[in-house]
Amino acid sequence: MSDEVRGLKGTQLYLNDVHRSFDGYKAINGLSMVITEGELRAVVGPNGAGKTTMLDIITGKTRPDQGRVIWAEHTDLTKLDEASTARLGIGRKFQKPTVFETHTVEDNLMLSLAGDRGVKASLLFRIAKAQKARIDELLELVRLTSARHRLAGSLSHGQKQWLEIGMLLAQEPKLLLVDEPAAGMTDAETMRTAELLRDIAGKRSVVVIEHDMDFVRALDCKVTVLHRGAVLAEGSLDHVSANQEVIEVYLGR
Numbered sequence: 001m002s003d004e005v006r007g008l009k010g011t012q013l014y015l016n017d018v019h020r021s022f023d024g025y026k027a028i029n030g031l032s033m034v035i036t037e038g039e040l041r042a043v044v045g046p047n048g049a050g051k052t053t054m055l056d057i058i059t060g061k062t063r064p065d066q067g068r069v070i071w072a073e074h075t076d077l078t079k080l081d082e083a084s085t086a087r088l089g090i091g092r093k094f095q096k097p098t099v100f101e102t103h104t105v106e107d108n109l110m111l112s113l114a115g116d117r118g119v120k121a122s123l124l125f126r127i128a129k130a131q132k133a134r135i136d137e138l139l140e141l142v143r144l145t146s147a148r149h150r151l152a153g154s155l156s157h158g159q160k161q162w163l164e165i166g167m168l169l170a171q172e173p174k175l176l177l178v179d180e181p182a183a184g185m186t187d188a189e190t191m192r193t194a195e196l197l198r199d200i201a202g203k204r205s206v207v208v209i210e211h212d213m214d215f216v217r218a219l220d221c222k223v224t225v226l227h228r229g230a231v232l233a234e235g236s237l238d239h240v241s242a243n244q245e246v247i248e249v250y251l252g253r
C-alpha cells in the first residue's frame with residue numbers, strides 16, 4: 001500500500017493538484033481537496049471560479065489535463081465517464097429540477113427506485129413491501145409526505161428540487177453533488193433545504209455549490225472558497241469570511 005493510499009483512509013473523494021484548461025484559459029488550476037465519508041461541504045466562489053468544472057471533473061464529464069481524482073481511497077475517477085461514476089455512487093443534482101411532471105410524487109420516486117427496468121414496466125410493477133417502506137422514508141426525508149399523490153408538475157419550485165433530491169437518494173449515492181439548490185427558492189424553502197441537506201449528510205457525503213450566504217450559514221459545515229480554479233480558503237464560514245483575500249475577491253463585491 002502506498003503512503004498516498006494509506007493517507008486516504010476514510011476519504012470519499014480526493015483531488016490533488018488538478019488542472020484543466022479550455023483554449024488556454026485555466027478553469028481549474030492546481031485544485032486540491034479532500035471530502036471525507038459522510039461530510040457535508042459547501043463550495044463557494046465568484047463566477048468563473050471553476051465550481052461547475054470541478055463537478056464536471058468529479059463526475060467524468062470533463063477530463064482533467066493533469067492531477068489525481070481518487071474515489072473511496074483507490075478508484076481513479078479520471079478514467080471514467082458519467083455513467084460509470086453514477087454506478088460507483090456519485091449522484092449529481094443540476095440547478096434546474098428534472099422531474100416527471102405528469103407523474104405523481106410517489107411514482108417519481110418509484111421510477112428512481114426501479115432503476116433500469118424502464119418507465120412502463122416500473123409503473124405496472126406492484127410495489128413490493130420493502131419498496132413502499134423505502135418510499136415512505138424518502139418522502140419523509142424530503143418533506144413531501146403530504147404531497148405523495150400530487151402530480152410533480154403541480155409542486156412549487158422548491159418542492160420539485162426536494163423531489164429530485166429524493167429521486168437521487170433512491171439510487172443510494174455515496175456522494176451527492178448539488179449545484180445551487182437554493183436559487184429561485186423562497187426564504188422558508190431555502191432554510192428547509194439546508195435542514196434537508198444536513199439530514200442526508202452523514203449517511204453519505206454531500207457537496208453543495210452555493211452563492212446564497214444565508215443558506216451556507218444554515219448548512220453549518222466546512223466551507224471551501226474557490227478562486228481562479230484553486231482553493232483560496234477553507235474552514236468554517238466565520239473563518240473564511242474573515243480572510244482578507246476572500247473579502248476582496250468574493251464577499252466584498
Ligand SMILES: Nc1ncnc2c1ncn2[C@@H]1O[C@H](COP(=O)(O)OP(=O)(O)OP(=O)(O)O)[C@@H](O)[C@H]1O
Nearest residue numbers: 022023025027045046047048049050051052053054
Ligand atoms: N466546456 C468548456 N469550454 C470552454 N470553456 C469552459 C468550459 N467549461 C467551463 N469553461 C470556462 O471555465 C471557466 C470556469 O467556469 P465554471 O463554470 O466552472 O465556473 P463557476 O465557478 O461554476 O462559475 P458560475 O458561478 O458562474 O457558475 C469559465 O471561464 C468558463 O467559461
